[in-house]
Structures are given as C-alpha cells and as structure tokens.
Amino acid sequence: MAIINLTVNGEKKTIEVDPEMPLLWAIRENLGLTGTKFGCGIAQCGSCTVRIDGESVRSCTYPLSAAEGKSIVTIEGLSEDNDHxxxxxxxxxxxxxxxxxxxxxxxxxxxxxxxxxxxxxxxxxxxxxxxxxxxxxxxxxxxxxxxxxxx
Amino acid sequence: METITRRKFIQLSSITGTFLIVGCVPGKEEATKVVTGLASQLKGINLNQFISIGTDNSILLFNHRPEMGQGTFQSIPMILAEELEVNIEDIDIHQSEANREVYGSQMVVGSRSIQTEYAKLRLMGATARELLKQAAANRWGINIKDCTAENAVISQTNGESFTYGELVEDAGKLDPPESPPLKDPSAFKIIGQPVWRSDIPLKTNGAAKYGIDISVPGMLHASIERSPVFLGKVLSFNEDEVLAVPGVKHVFKTSRQVYGRTREGVAVLAESYWASIKGRNVLKVEWDNQGLEEINSDTIFNKYRQESKKKGDELFGRGDALSILNSSAGVITAEYETPYQAHVPMEPMNAIVHIEEGRAEFWGSTQNPNGIKSFLSRQYEIDEANIKINYTFMGGGFGRRSMTDVAEEAADLSFKSGKPVKVVWSREDDQTQGPFRAASLNVLRAVVKDDEVKAVEHKVVAQEIRNQTGDSMEAGRQLMGGITTAYLFPNFTVRGVLQKHHVPISYWRAVYHSTNPFAHESFMDELAHATGRDPVEFRLNLLEHPRYRRVLEEAARITNWGEKKEGIGRGIAVVERSGAHFAMVVDVEKKDGGVFPKKITTVLDLGICINPDTVRAQTEGSIVMGLGAFYSGLTIENGAVAEQNFHTYQLLRIDQCPEIETHILESIADPDGAGESGLPTVAPALANAVFDLTGKRIRKLPVDLSVFG
The missing domain is CATH 1.10.150.120 ([2Fe-2S]-binding domain)
Incomplete structure (x- = not known):
C-alpha cells in the first residue's frame, strides 16, 4: 500500500492504495466518482477516458503510481452546470x-x-x-x- | 463514497392525500380494464401501470419497463401526455419496482414495450381526461361536449377554466366512462414529434447510475474465473494462496444455470474490485474438460454442412418445392455462413444480491426484473413479498440482460458469505463465456425456368435457443425468423435441421433475424440476376403484401434506384421484424484497395411512430451493430472462444461508420417494434452492393472488405 496524492476536479485528494491499481478504480471506488466507466480494462474502448495534464488518458490501464501529483479531470469536473x-x-x-x-x-x-x-x-x-x-x-x-x- | 441503500419506490399504497388515480388492473395484456378513483378509495387494489394526478397539478406516471437506451423512458409518457392533454414535461416518471403480480411482464425484449403499452396508455390518458372534463362540466352545469382539455386545464367557451388539480377531488368520485373517445391520429400533437429525451442530460455529465455504479454498505466484490472451455468442471483450486492476497476474504466454488446446463466457476471475494482481480490473478483452477475441447468453428460448420443434406423439418410450405427441386436439372444452390457473436454491452455484466434470513434484495441493470425475483424466491424459498428488486439504467442490453445468470452467481456468493456481494464480469468473461448469438448455416436452392422462379427451398441449420438440451431433435419455428414467406413463389419450403451441442446461445438483438435474412435476401439478389431482373422489380413481382411493397417502392424512389452512379455499387434488402417493415439500400465504393459502405438509406413502415428521433436512433444503432457483425465474429477453438477482448473482436468504430439516412413513412396503424429495425437488412444489402460493384458474392461472414477492391 502507498499514499498517493492527486488533484481531481480541482480538489486535492490523498488516498492509501495499492500503487499498481489502475487510476480508474481509485476514481470510482476510493473517490466515488462513478461517471468514469469500466469497459474493457485494456485501453481499447475508451469508456474510462479522463484528462490528465491536458491529455486524453485511458484510466483503466494508467497505474496510480504514475498519477502522483497530477491534475485529473473527470466527467463530473468538466463543467459546473452541464454547460460545456x-x-x-x-x-x-x-x-x-x-x-x-x-x-x-x-x-x-x-x-x-x-x-x-x-x-x-x-x-x-x-x-x-x-x-x-x-x-x-x-x-x-x-x-x-x-x-x-x-x- | 455515495451509497444507495434501500431505494424508494413509490407504490399506490404509499400515496397519501388526495390524488386521482387511473390505472389498469392486472390481467392479460390485451384485456385492459381501467379503474379510477381517489388514492384513499383504491388502497389494496393492485393496479398495473397507473397515473396519479394531485391537487397541486402534479402528474406521476409509474413506468414498469426498464431502460437500456431504447428510449421507452420517453416514448411511454409521450403516449400518455397525448391523450391526457398535458405537456410531456408536466409528467414526472417514476420507475416502478419489479412485481409480476402487479405490473405483468416487465421484460424488455423483442421491441415489444411500445407495442404492448400503446393501447393501455391511451386508454388511461383518455379516461383521466374525460373524468376531469365531466367534473368541470358538472361544476358549470354544462354538457361535457362544451368542455375542452388542453395544457392540463379544462376550459369552456366563455373563457372560464379549472386546472386539473382543482378537479381531482370531484373527478375521483365519478364513475369512469365506458369507452372514452380516443384522439384521431391526425390530431396528435405529441406523438410523432421528435421530443427530446429526459434521460439524456443525465447521460452527459456522469450522473446517470448503472448497476455497476451501485455500492451497498458491507458488500464484498467478486470476480469469478469460469472454465474457458464450455462446461468445464472444477476439480480443485489453490484456495490458501488466494486467501493470502491482501483484501481477499473468501474463495468459493460457484455456478450458474445457462439454458439447462450448469456452468461452474471459482469466485474470489474481496474488499474492493481491484483486490478481487489481484486474488483472481493468483488463482489456479484445475478443470475437468474431458471431451469438451474437441469443438471448433471448423468442426461445427463441417458438421452443419453434413447435416444440411438431411431433409429436415418443414417450418413453412407452399406447393411442392421438394419434388420440383429433386427432379430438375440446373438447380441453383448457395450456402451462407454466419458466426457466433457476443452481445458485449458496454457496461460489463454485474449484479449485487444480498440474501438474508427470509428476505433478499437485488441491485443492478436488468432487462428482466421479474425473472430475478422469481429465481431468488424459488432458489432460497423466500416469499416474493420479501424480495426487493432495484433496477437502474442499463449500459446496453441487446438481449444479454434478459438472462438472470449473473444475479444467480451474486446470490450464491451472498448466501455463502452472508454479505451483500457485487459480481462484476471482466470484458474477457463477457466475450468468452456467452451465451452467444447462434452461428448458422443456411442452404438455399431454387429452380428457374423461362426466367421464372418455379421452386425455392430455404434450409436453416443451427442451434435453437428454446431447445438447447434434451432429446427432441425437431426444429421449431424460432429457427425461421426473418425469412420472408410473403414472397409468392408457387412452390416454397422453409426447413430446419436442428443442431445441439454445448456452445451456449441466447437472444441477441433481432435474434434469427440477424442471420437468416443475410442468406435469404442475398439469395433473392442471386435469383434476380438469374432471371435477368432488377432486384427491386424482381421482389415487387413476387410481393402482394402492401407494407413490403410500400417500403420497397419508397426506398427505390428516395434513392433513385434505377440511376447508375459511376464507381458506386448498390444493394437492396427488405425484411419485417416485430411488425416493422423496412427496406434498405446500401451504396458502396472502392477506396484504398477495399470496398466500403458509403451511405445506408433505410425506409421504415412501423405504424404510428411515437418519437421519430428515437426510432432513427434505434435504426442507426441497429445498422452499426449489423455492420460490426459483418466484419467481426467469434471463433471457437478447442472448446473455447478465441477472441478475448476488443483487440481481436472488433466492434465497429466511428471512422468505419458510413452516412446513415432513415426515412419513416406516415401511417395510422398501431405502432410496431422499432428497437431492431435495420439490423436484419444490413448484411444482405451490403453483400448485394459489393456484388453489384465487384461481381463477387459474399456468402460467409465475417468478411474483411478492406481487401475486396
């Protein structure tokens, strides 16, 4: 287990998790943001897409250890009032x-x-x-x- | 973290205060009896679908059909709003819970929801409207004929008016009219309009909840290793090593029933999804696969080809096709093959079940809430009254979620662990375990003399969903889905040669209409060429049925069928599915060494169209699913599926999607099913277009068109 610091939708979060765990499951299970979806687990379908430092990233294969210190935006953080x-x-x-x-x-x-x-x-x-x-x-x-x- | 505990479902018994209730008493779908009254008087009466109008003008509709993207979430209230004379946005939709006794069938399959609800919803809406009008007429002391209903207000000619809410109490005391007048379709204001769907905003910001998003307190996450070889049995597994993985709580053997066969697996139960996966990664299961590994796609089709020599069982017959075919020279014969397909809804299969002493609860996405309730009641001897089924939006279904097998696994694991258990299938599980769309061999024969077709035989060699086990080898009518017997060949026989083996099959969008028409409508094209006729003219010469003729004629007119375009190949096909008739024209062109569909035009006659935008969306989706099945399929190798995930089983991607145009013809007939329209015609219309351009017949799917140029 490791302590991981993330910025998700502008908020700083600290979670204690297996650093091998893909980012997707931290977003869904540890942070409760279920708008990001699991589809295939091998970066082939893109249901799990989030923005990391301006890039489109498949979170189902992105290890948490690589997300340390990064700024992540999920669908819940794309806009305030669904007005993007x-x-x-x-x-x-x-x-x-x-x-x-x-x-x-x-x-x-x-x-x-x-x-x-x-x-x-x-x-x-x-x-x-x-x-x-x-x-x-x-x-x-x-x-x-x-x-x-x-x- | 957000958790959903006991989701509140409003029932008639929980409505307090003054509400006008109009509902149908449970019974046969066709025998609709409307009951009306105030909520307080109707307590204890079981009502099927019902509406409730409050003194505050609130209108609630209790919808009992789950939503998987087919859009009935919106089209069901549209039908009600039309007769009730309210705006669609005035209606608050509540999803009702699973209860067969109260709601009748809640299964969403076969494009049936609108077909079965249309008459009931109109009757309920019209009854409520007439009661409110009568209540107003009584207050004013005038004839009901001098009252009009519009925008949830009853008015009379002098301009006086009451809101519906003001009339609720009076209306609830009146006897319902025997047969309230239904609106003439020409007066429809909402039905037929492309009304925006209310679920769409929720599906653009991550707010819509699916089964996989649900979490209940104290639940364990389960990942299950199932034998890659169909029907393999568990001999042993390394329980201790798996239990040593952090977060893993239990390892259990488990099973599920798939059409009468027990499918075994070993489940890893853990504190989180990831821990269950880590546990599963170290799990080693020894399987007994004896005799099960000998089955391959090649052996299956070789067997089917041999079996096709059998006479088979007649499923439809006119004249004496067989004697003509057996006594004529120069019989035209063609064999068509279609592979197994997986449903692969984007939301992987999942279920949460909690079995407790004397009660049970389910949370998840399902096409068949009542099926889960019945299973839990039967298996764990729990009164249905003590079983709660909470269903969510589905991340796709396509038939897969009409089965209850995943809930069975979750129930077994909850029973064994004493905890609520969430089972989530991986994509590999979903793609390789099935059940699948059946593979099939279609063999067609015809005799042509003097440019006329004298006799046709269409023989289907395939497994049948309804008859997968047991000794009976008689082919059933399910096998002939999508074969157009309206073609007036003087001698015409449709025959089935039933196949049985242990590759599991089930309902897949359009079912046998997704395979048989590829053969049938391709062969019609072959016969058109054999008789020297244009494919549209050939079909029209053989069809008297007005709806087939209408969609064919309109498709030919809209696409300027007779006009040849340089470098473009064109193919046509016509099929009926769930009452909807549709013709499709596919245009193909050569590009980068291959042949690709450029434009697909569909013309539909599906009776009254509730929401044309939803119908267009369903048709576009059906076409995309049909194209995917044209290019990619599953292969059975050594008793297992070879294609593990999306890198080898290729669903259609956006850059492969051609221009799609959908035309819906005006009609005043009652609505037909729209959820599968377009899928059955894609394969034959595309194959016919490829022939038109290249002279090459496609008789085996899947096919790689990128090398067809």
Whole structure:
C-alpha cells in the first residue's frame, strides 16, 4: 500500500492504495466518482477516458503510481452546470442511447477540441475512433463534435 | 463514497392525500380494464401501470419497463401526455419496482414495450381526461361536449377554466366512462414529434447510475474465473494462496444455470474490485474438460454442412418445392455462413444480491426484473413479498440482460458469505463465456425456368435457443425468423435441421433475424440476376403484401434506384421484424484497395411512430451493430472462444461508420417494434452492393472488405 496524492476536479485528494491499481478504480471506488466507466480494462474502448495534464488518458490501464501529483479531470469536473459546449452539443444532437460510454466520448471530444478547435470531418473520425459505442451513436457523435467546434 | 441503500419506490399504497388515480388492473395484456378513483378509495387494489394526478397539478406516471437506451423512458409518457392533454414535461416518471403480480411482464425484449403499452396508455390518458372534463362540466352545469382539455386545464367557451388539480377531488368520485373517445391520429400533437429525451442530460455529465455504479454498505466484490472451455468442471483450486492476497476474504466454488446446463466457476471475494482481480490473478483452477475441447468453428460448420443434406423439418410450405427441386436439372444452390457473436454491452455484466434470513434484495441493470425475483424466491424459498428488486439504467442490453445468470452467481456468493456481494464480469468473461448469438448455416436452392422462379427451398441449420438440451431433435419455428414467406413463389419450403451441442446461445438483438435474412435476401439478389431482373422489380413481382411493397417502392424512389452512379455499387434488402417493415439500400465504393459502405438509406413502415428521433436512433444503432457483425465474429477453438477482448473482436468504430439516412413513412396503424429495425437488412444489402460493384458474392461472414477492391 502507498499514499498517493492527486488533484481531481480541482480538489486535492490523498488516498492509501495499492500503487499498481489502475487510476480508474481509485476514481470510482476510493473517490466515488462513478461517471468514469469500466469497459474493457485494456485501453481499447475508451469508456474510462479522463484528462490528465491536458491529455486524453485511458484510466483503466494508467497505474496510480504514475498519477502522483497530477491534475485529473473527470466527467463530473468538466463543467459546473452541464454547460460545456461539448455537453451542450451532445444534448442538442440527442446523442446518448444507453449512455454508458458517453463520459468517455465527451471527455475525449472536449480534450480533442482544446487542441484542435476547428477540425475537419476526417480529423473528428480519427480523434474519436478510440472510443467504442455499442449502441452505435456514431453519426450523432460526428454531428455533435462538429457542432461543439462551431460554438 | 455515495451509497444507495434501500431505494424508494413509490407504490399506490404509499400515496397519501388526495390524488386521482387511473390505472389498469392486472390481467392479460390485451384485456385492459381501467379503474379510477381517489388514492384513499383504491388502497389494496393492485393496479398495473397507473397515473396519479394531485391537487397541486402534479402528474406521476409509474413506468414498469426498464431502460437500456431504447428510449421507452420517453416514448411511454409521450403516449400518455397525448391523450391526457398535458405537456410531456408536466409528467414526472417514476420507475416502478419489479412485481409480476402487479405490473405483468416487465421484460424488455423483442421491441415489444411500445407495442404492448400503446393501447393501455391511451386508454388511461383518455379516461383521466374525460373524468376531469365531466367534473368541470358538472361544476358549470354544462354538457361535457362544451368542455375542452388542453395544457392540463379544462376550459369552456366563455373563457372560464379549472386546472386539473382543482378537479381531482370531484373527478375521483365519478364513475369512469365506458369507452372514452380516443384522439384521431391526425390530431396528435405529441406523438410523432421528435421530443427530446429526459434521460439524456443525465447521460452527459456522469450522473446517470448503472448497476455497476451501485455500492451497498458491507458488500464484498467478486470476480469469478469460469472454465474457458464450455462446461468445464472444477476439480480443485489453490484456495490458501488466494486467501493470502491482501483484501481477499473468501474463495468459493460457484455456478450458474445457462439454458439447462450448469456452468461452474471459482469466485474470489474481496474488499474492493481491484483486490478481487489481484486474488483472481493468483488463482489456479484445475478443470475437468474431458471431451469438451474437441469443438471448433471448423468442426461445427463441417458438421452443419453434413447435416444440411438431411431433409429436415418443414417450418413453412407452399406447393411442392421438394419434388420440383429433386427432379430438375440446373438447380441453383448457395450456402451462407454466419458466426457466433457476443452481445458485449458496454457496461460489463454485474449484479449485487444480498440474501438474508427470509428476505433478499437485488441491485443492478436488468432487462428482466421479474425473472430475478422469481429465481431468488424459488432458489432460497423466500416469499416474493420479501424480495426487493432495484433496477437502474442499463449500459446496453441487446438481449444479454434478459438472462438472470449473473444475479444467480451474486446470490450464491451472498448466501455463502452472508454479505451483500457485487459480481462484476471482466470484458474477457463477457466475450468468452456467452451465451452467444447462434452461428448458422443456411442452404438455399431454387429452380428457374423461362426466367421464372418455379421452386425455392430455404434450409436453416443451427442451434435453437428454446431447445438447447434434451432429446427432441425437431426444429421449431424460432429457427425461421426473418425469412420472408410473403414472397409468392408457387412452390416454397422453409426447413430446419436442428443442431445441439454445448456452445451456449441466447437472444441477441433481432435474434434469427440477424442471420437468416443475410442468406435469404442475398439469395433473392442471386435469383434476380438469374432471371435477368432488377432486384427491386424482381421482389415487387413476387410481393402482394402492401407494407413490403410500400417500403420497397419508397426506398427505390428516395434513392433513385434505377440511376447508375459511376464507381458506386448498390444493394437492396427488405425484411419485417416485430411488425416493422423496412427496406434498405446500401451504396458502396472502392477506396484504398477495399470496398466500403458509403451511405445506408433505410425506409421504415412501423405504424404510428411515437418519437421519430428515437426510432432513427434505434435504426442507426441497429445498422452499426449489423455492420460490426459483418466484419467481426467469434471463433471457437478447442472448446473455447478465441477472441478475448476488443483487440481481436472488433466492434465497429466511428471512422468505419458510413452516412446513415432513415426515412419513416406516415401511417395510422398501431405502432410496431422499432428497437431492431435495420439490423436484419444490413448484411444482405451490403453483400448485394459489393456484388453489384465487384461481381463477387459474399456468402460467409465475417468478411474483411478492406481487401475486396
């Protein structure tokens, strides 16, 4: 067991955990932020996507030892009132069906648009191709990322 | 950490104060009887779905169908609001608990929710509206015909009005009208509108809770190692070494039933999910796999090919197809193969169960809350009244969550440990354990003379979900799902050759409609070419059924079917599923050495469409799932699934998703099921388009189109 210091959604947190544990389970179980989801455990589906120091990271394979001292943003910390342009675009385009993967989709899209505010359709496809949606909301995700990029 | 303890479910018996209640008494789905009155008078009466209107104008609807992304969370209140003459946002939806006696079927399968609830919801809404109008008419001393209901207010021509809340007490004392007038569909204001879904904001900020997000005080986390080889039995395991892992509390042998077969595993129970995984990583189980490892996808299909030579059981027959086929030369024959598929909802399977003396409780995401309740009652001899089923949003279901097996595991482990136990399957567990969509071999034969099809035989060789064990080898009608017998071939036989072995199968979105139409509608395309006809014209010549004809004609018109486009191949298919009829046109093009779908256009006739945006979403999702199943499938190797996770079992990704266009045709017929529309047509329409462009027939799935150019 080890003491790990994290900044999550702007708040400093100290937890005592197995440092080999992936960040995802600390977020979900130790911090109780269940908006970040477990999907595959091998960084193939992206449901667990969070922002770490400005990058889009798959938290299911990110060891806690590497997160020490880092600033982490989860879906719960993306906006105060669900008013981030990506969240708004997701509502406007009525994207989610079951909704399970959408935290990962929204986080990945938000981080992508920070780096590339005016992407082409191909760039959107490429940036979002790491996040799986079994309900098949892809046509709406494309439209929503485009809409957010224009807002 | 947030915990949900005993989630509050409001029932009729807990409503106090003055409320007008309109509900249906339990009974056969079709025999709807409406009961009305004030809450205080109706205590003790079991009501199926019901609405409650308060003196403060509050309107509660008790919805008993779980939500997995299909959108009934929104479309059910839309139907009610239409007849009740209120705004959709005036209705507060409460999810009711699992209780078969009170609510009847709560299973969400086969695109049935709207089909079975539509008439009941309209009747309840219209009854409440007419009672409120009558109450107002009595107060004013006028005829009910001179009262109008709109926006939760009853008015008369002189401008006077009462809110619904002001009329609740009077309305509750009136006898309900025998048959309240239902609105003419042409007057619908809410039904047919693309109303935004109220669950969507919750699904954009992490607030929506799924089974996997629930945590109850004192619970243990369980991860279960199950035999990779189907039906392997536990011989021994290294319990002491696993118990030495920090956080691990117990190691138990456990099991679950899957369609009459016992599937064994060894569970590691720990204080946290991660500790259960660490324990499982050191767990070593010795399995008895004797005789179980000899099964492979190749051996399965080789066997199926041999079996296809059998005559099989007739599932549908017209004329005498077999004698014509057996006495004619130049019979056209084609074999089509489809693989096993996993459901893989994005939320891995999970369940929490707490078994206590004389009571039990479940928390989780399920398509079948009553099934879990019945199981717990039966298995642990607990009165259903003392079993609480708390169900959440589902992170996808696609049929997998209609089974109760994961709850069975959690119950067994709770019973053994005395604690509430949360079982979470890993993705590898989910993908390799099944049950799966059945693999199938379809063999089609036809005789064509003078450019006319004289006889057709469609033979399905597959396992049947309803008949997986036991001695009976007679094929059932389930096997012929998705085969269009409306094609008026003068001699037409559909036959099944039932297969039985121990690869577990179950209901997967669209079920046999996800496999048979690939063969059937591809073969129609082959026959169109064999008779020198255009594929649309060929089908129209054989179909009198107005809805098949309508969707085909509209699809041809909307896509300018007759017009040839340079570099574009086009394919069409038409299927009926859950009453909905749909035709699909797929356009493909060559790119980077492969052939890829560029655009998919679907034309649907599904009766009255409650929420067109939800129907479009379901169609888009069905197409994506169908495309994924075109490109990727499961392989059985040495008695186990070879593809362990998403790196080898490829679901469709966003950059593979073509343009999708969905057209919903106007109709005044009662609604059909929308949740699987589009899935059955994807494979044949795409394969037909690839043939149109390249001249190559695809008869075996999955297929890699990136090398097809």
């Amino acid at each position: 342009p990506v969240q708004q675009a997701w509502i406007e385009e009525q994207v989610p069906q079951c909704g399970y993967c959408q935290s990962g989709q929204i986080m990945n899209a938000a981080i992508f648009l920070e780096k590339n505010p005016h992407p082409t359709d191909e760039e959107i496809d490429q940036a979002m191709s790491g996040i799986l949606c079994r309900c098949g909301c892809y046509t709406r995700i494309k439209k929503a990322v485009k809409r957010a990029s224009l807002s």
